[in-house]
Amino acid sequence: MCGAVSGNLVVLDFDSRDKFLDYCTLLQDKFNIDLFNYIRVVTTARGNHVYFRLPTAIKSLKFPQLDVKAEGGYVMAPPSIHPSGAEYKCSNPDIPIRNIESLEAVGIDVNQTETKLTGTTGNAGKIIPPGSQDAWLYSRACSYRAKGDD
Secondary structure: OOOOHHOOOEEEEEEOHHHHHHHHHHHHHHOOHHHHHEEEEEEEOOOOEEEEOOOOEEEEEEEOOOOEEEEEEOOOOOOEEOOOOOOOOOOOOOOOOOOOOOOOHHHOOOOOOOOOOOOOOOOOOOOOOOOOOOHHHHHHHHHHHHOOOO
């Protein structure tokens, strides 16, 4: 579980390896950060997760081929097994989950592109796409639980 309940954990969830590799290049070129020697990275069935903590909880964000999982969000963690049979594996288990000052410090510019907030309140009448009801309900339950509501 991400967000305040887990110490403001944020996970960058890349849907494709190509997008993740583009991100690695950006961090190296713009910030001189070698991702694998700096931040916890997990290999997933389709892409990668990047784990870190922020000083305060933020809402989850959605970009093309990248979800910023935060308050009310969750990811499958190692050694979980994806329905395809692929195992979630930590690529650099000796690297701690670091405290980062902001999303911008790791190359995520929330103002550069249009974002879609997820996990927000006021979902009355919201249409949940087929196949995503379980994830949406779990996310809502986590959000309520984080607020102390059973």
